[in-house]
Amino acid sequence: xxxxxxxxxxxxxxxxxxxxxxxxxxxxxxxxxxxxxxxxxxxxxxxxxxxxxxxxxxxxxxxxxxxxxxxxxxxxxxxxxxxxxxxxxxxxxxxxxxxxxxxxxxxxxxxxxxxxxxxxxxxxxxxxxxx
Numbered sequence: 001x002x003x004x005x006x007x008x009x010x011x012x013x014x015x016x017x018x019x020x021x022x023x024x025x026x027x028x029x030x031x032x033x034x035x036x037x038x039x040x041x042x043x044x045x046x047x048x049x050x051x052x053x054x055x056x057x058x059x060x061x062x063x064x065x066x067x068x069x070x071x072x073x074x075x076x077x078x079x080x081x082x083x084x085x086x087x088x089x090x091x092x093x094x095x096x097x098x099x100x101x102x103x104x105x106x107x108x109x110x111x112x113x114x115x116x117x118x119x120x121x122x123x124x125x126x127x128x129x130x131x
Contacts, residue, residue, distance in 0.1 A: 014051035016063045018044040018072075025076040027087055033114060034080045040087075041121075042072055045105040046095055063099045071098055072106075084108045088126035096130050103129040 021042040026034045046063055053062035072091050081087040088106040095104045109123035 011050040012054050014048040014054065014062065016044075016046040016048055016065055016068065018042070018065055018068060021069050021072060023073055023076050025087075026080045027076075027082070027084060027108075027110075028114070029082050030114070034082070038114075039111060040076070040084075041109045041111055042076075042091070043105075043107040043109075044068060044072060044091070044095070046099060046101045047103040048099070049102045063101070068095065068099070071095060084110070084122075084124035085126065088124055089128065092126050092128040096128060101130060103127065 021044065023040050023042060024037055025040055026037045027040060028034050028038070046068065048063050051062050053059070071094055075091045075094050076087060081090070088108050091108075092104040092106045095101060095106075105125065105127045107123055107125040109121045111121045113119060113122045115122075
């Protein structure tokens with residue numbers, strides 16, 4: 001096979017994924033939940049599309065997942081949210097805007113939800129595509 005033939009392959013599509021980002025934030029329907037705060041676990045998936053880093057191997061040519069985590073944390077701390085749905089949507093909107101992503105998926109889970117019946121966790125997922 002001629003070396004030049006490898007150049008004809010289309011650019012691979014890239015998805016950045018973060019699992020189990022642990023944040024302490026003030027999300028909840030009750031005033032007590034928002035006042036005391038609680039731990040949330042976030043899973044994030046960012047559809048970057050074609051990405052120069054697949055060729056250049058440079059962090060500057062992709063989405064830095066450490067910055068993604070910082071952004072999600074900042075959104076979660078900027079204000080108090082009543083619902084996980086609104087928090088997930090706010091994080092998705094910021095990630096799409098900041099990283100020019102094709103689409104973003106955000107899952108927020110409460111591992112110790114304040115409920116009368118025992119559950120291992122409650123969670124909400126939001127999927128947002130760029131316009």
